[in-house]
Amino acid sequence: MNRIYWDSCIFIYYLEGSEDVRLKLRAQLLATPNAVLCHTALTELECRVEPMRNNKYDLLNQYDRLFTSPMTRRLVLDDAVYRRATELRAAQRLKTPDALHLAAAIGQGCDSFWTRDNRLAQAAAGHIQLIVPV
Numbered sequence: 001m002n003r004i005y006w007d008s009c010i011f012i013y014y015l016e017g018s019e020d021v022r023l024k025l026r027a028q029l030l031a032t033p034n035a036v037l038c039h040t041a042l043t044e045l046e047c048r049v050e051p052m053r054n055n056k057y058d059l060l061n062q063y064d065r066l067f068t069s070p071m072t073r074r075l076v077l078d079d080a081v082y083r084r085a086t087e088l089r090a091a092q093r094l095k096t097p098d099a100l101h102l103a104a105a106i107g108q109g110c111d112s113f114w115t116r117d118n119r120l121a122q123a124a125a126g127h128i129q130l131i132v133p134v
Contacts, residue, residue, distance in 0.1 A: 003073070005038045005105030005128075007115035008046035008097075013134065015062050024134045037072045040104050042097060044074075075108045092123040102128070
């Protein structure tokens, strides 16, 4: 199993991005053998706010189906994740959500962290493979 942590922005691009971006993400995902997409409740919160705010219930349903599909796993934000996030935030000056996402991926044994945020590269170095897929 190849556990991939998708930052919230990747889930958003996957469902809401331009057709070109969506196709590239799907191709990269298909090229990853035995991929399992990992996320947290924080990911769900970040992805669902705008569709909820704008009454886009069809999009909310798409997110709900994706987050509960057999290809995804929700990781728990336990005390160890919060401790690691605190360390990452202090050392790398990350924003709290970014530190939590990265700490969850590292602490729960994900193989890679997919994001569009190159600022996380230094914080990820030596802990997890950072991939900027599109």
